[in-house]
Amino acid sequence: MSAARPLLLAAALLSACGPAPAPPKPTGAAAPLKLAEGSLVAYMLAWSWEGARREGDAWLFETDLGYTVGITSAHVGMGRIELVPCEPAPSTLTDAISSLLIATAHAAHARIGDGSAVASPTVESFLDPAARLFGRGFAGPHAYCGVHLLAVPLRAAADDGFTLERQSLVLTGFWSAPGSDARHLLDASINLQDGSLRPLLGWTSWPTALKPGRAPVALVITRHPARAFDGLHLATLSNLDLAFAVLGNLLKGAKAEVATAAGDP
Secondary structure (H helix, E strand, O other): OOOOOOOEOOHHHHOOOOOOOOOOOOOOOOOOEEOOOOOEEEEEEEEOOOOOEEEOOEEEEEOOOOOEEEEEEEEEEEEEEEEEEOOOOOOOHHHHHHHHHHHOOOOOOOOOOOOOOEEEEEEEEOOOOOOEEEEEEEOOOOEEEEEEEEEOOEEEEOOOOOEEEEEOEEEEEEEEOOOOOOOEEEEEEEOOOEEEEEEEEEEOOOOOOOOOOOOOEEEEEEEOHHHOOOOOOHHHOOHHHHHHHHHHHHHHOOEEEEEEOOOOO
16 A cells, blocks of 8 residues: 555544644655544554564664664653644745754654643563554544654563663663674663654554554554664764664654554545
8 A cells, every 4th residue: 555645534434433832744744644533543652673683682783884783672661642733834935944944853842732642651672573552542633744752761661571760761782893793782771751753654554463443543653773773883972872862763763654444545
């Protein structure tokens, strides 16, 4: 199914079923997603290790700068997800330039939006092979063009028993410099929140981990850890700077797609 198809579901199909300024319409997004007001939207969190391979207990991959990275354990604290309404087209050149500038910034604040917002603090393991339900929100009267993700420091345990201690990201493993076989310990963490606005890219298949019925529409958010280290000079970064950079890249590289329990729209 082509991602270029309009993200439009007829309302009839779904009828049964300190504020921060809203970010501008994401660039490169598919056509707006229009849902019946009050219909349920399920947020599914998934991981893709595309570009990596298994070596013992680690996921092993190379970055764009030639570093080899092995991840043996990694956890992130997700705090909030919500759909973001489309912005009207800029009416002036000044508005257009302003939108472009704002769109490049991190959206690290916790937005206060409509009923699509779900705050369900969750500790995830990067190594979890199955997609998981983050929560369900309610669609508002708007057309939506993006989704806002917020990672936050948590004191809570993941399903595998690992506990974050007021941290938003913890990484363990190793790395090697380009052209070297010497492995250096990777042990990094951060206790700051970070967020990102991602465009809705198109349609995907219904997630097998989610039973149809509780929500006719699912937003599948896939993160790519093997690309989260790209652009980073690991030999020069402190553990703190490395963790914050990886967290930001992880969120900014997330892929947001829509699925419907009714099948091909």
